[in-house]
Amino acid sequence: MGNAQKKPQGRGPRGGTADKYKVKAEGGSAAEESRKSLANGSSSNCTTQPGTSRPDSPVGKRTESTSVAGALPPPLAQLKNEGNQLFKNGQFGDALEKYTHAITGFTEAGIDSPEDLSILYSNRAACYLKDGNSSDCIADCTRALELQPFSLKPLLRRAMAYESLERYHKAYVDYKTALQIDSNILAAHDSVNRITRLLIEQDGPDWRQKLPEIPVVPLSARQHCTEPPPSTHSHTEEDTKEADRRTEAHFTSLKTEGNELVKKGQYHGAVEKYSECLKLKSDECAIYTNRALCLIKLECFAEAKQDCDSALKLEPSNKKAFYRRALAYKGLKDYEACSSDLQEVLHLDASVQEAERELAEVTALLKQHRATESSSQPRRNITITEVA
CATH class of the missing domain: 1.25.40.10 (Tetratricopeptide repeat domain)
Structure with a gap:
């Protein structure tokens, strides 16, 4: 609703959830993976070409003192790349194991690169989401956001997991926070509208008063795009249609x-x-x-x-x-x-x-x-x- 794979036991109450913000395979070696930071409102106005960005690119400008992302030791970079390829092939259980080994190796080695560790947690969260394990997806997204606040994909994945568990207040807050970062995500707008109707039905006209506080995203973390790039727009439309189906x-x-x-x-x-x-x-x-x-x-x-x-x-x-x-x-x-x-x-x-x-x-x-x-x-x- 393939390939033989070992799938972890999902503790979510339902089946797998379609992740609208897919993890893509990363090309190149670890040394080739260092990326240009997003400038505040400058750079290329969000016109990154497909294949040039990392699977979970954090939003916001990096300072000079931050560790260079992508500089993982070769064994960990290999685990991560293998996980990305397995995820792309739909082998979510096997991908989850690769990300777990990479996270364990990362923490044992004492590497100081919160951005890379955040991406690993976010990618593993995507596997949990696909497997219907919403609780573990939420836990990994929360860890990712603690390491890299206002990172877009963990916010969206956590929102989807909250929604699948019918925790609509928290899902609404995460979707609205994500839309402060990038207002062009059509699927997130649709989710906000759907949840709004549910909350009105559930809580009545004063439903907004029962919401947790929605954090204000700093300007440095917002994507300054006048229009989404064609590839992103097409990808979002495809994801929305898939979710609707x-x-x-x-x-x-x-x-x-x-x-x-x-x-x-x-x-x-x-x-x-x-x-x-x-x-x-x-x-x-x-x-x-x-x-x-x-x-x-x-x-x-x-x-x-x-x-x-x-x-x-x-x-x-x-x-x-x-x-x-x-x-x-x-x-x-x-x-x-x-x-x-x-x-x-x-x-x-x-x-x-x-x-x-x-x-x-x-x-x-x-x-x-x-x-x-x-x-x-x-x-x-x-x-x-x-x-x-």
Whole structure:
């Protein structure tokens, strides 16, 4: 959703996550890998050609006193390059092992190059993300950012891992921080919009007050680009399309599983599947009406009514939503509202026989209910005076 490989045990709650900011193989020897620093708003206005940058290039200008990045001892540089190649080939478990050996060797040798160590942690985090191990991905990204603050790729990977664990507040903060560094990342904008909708639904109109503080990225760490280079723009668009395809496939799979559970009468399980669908796509009317059906079967009438309300906001003329809301009202013994919705169904489609039968039954219930209310009211004694 190849090559035989040893994969580490993932502790994440879901399957692998598509890393939108891929690790590329690094060419050349360690001595050839030293790079030009990004100047503040000068240099080449972000027009680095493909293949010339390192896989996880930290953002910001390096000072003269900083150790030269890429000056790894040959054994560690080889481990890193092997890891990059394995990652490129999709062998994420084997790549993870190479990065782990490189990190161990790096720390044991006491090398003073925080930028290189940050890149190793970030690359290993990418492997964890692919393997669905979001918790370890977050831990490695945090280490990378401690070594190289405001480094773009660890921020984005950690945001994706937080989002996969439904820790939306922290994911939002990391995405917004990343967009301060580079405002041209379309996938990050899409993620912010998606999470914003979830947080509004979850926390209400005051959702911003519940966010952790968003750090202010210093100007020296920001990428001063008027437009993204064509290669970067194309790569981002491809990643976004790939992420959309994965989301759509996962959504369809969950919906199908939910439908199958309904057929088997397993309504609790179906509700869970439909709820997962709505986390991926909160504007799908059919999912609300499907979940409403399950909730009616489980006699959760108030919740079913809410789902029908949500469906009708999306599609004001959806007859399924009206019909199922009518059933929810019936369960709540609100027969007038039930009758009104059933009449709306028949107005939209006069051939719905189920609505006709329900309307006849509810009309009888409504008359009975009114008669009961009338008989229960105390009668007033009226004195009749004879006329002389």
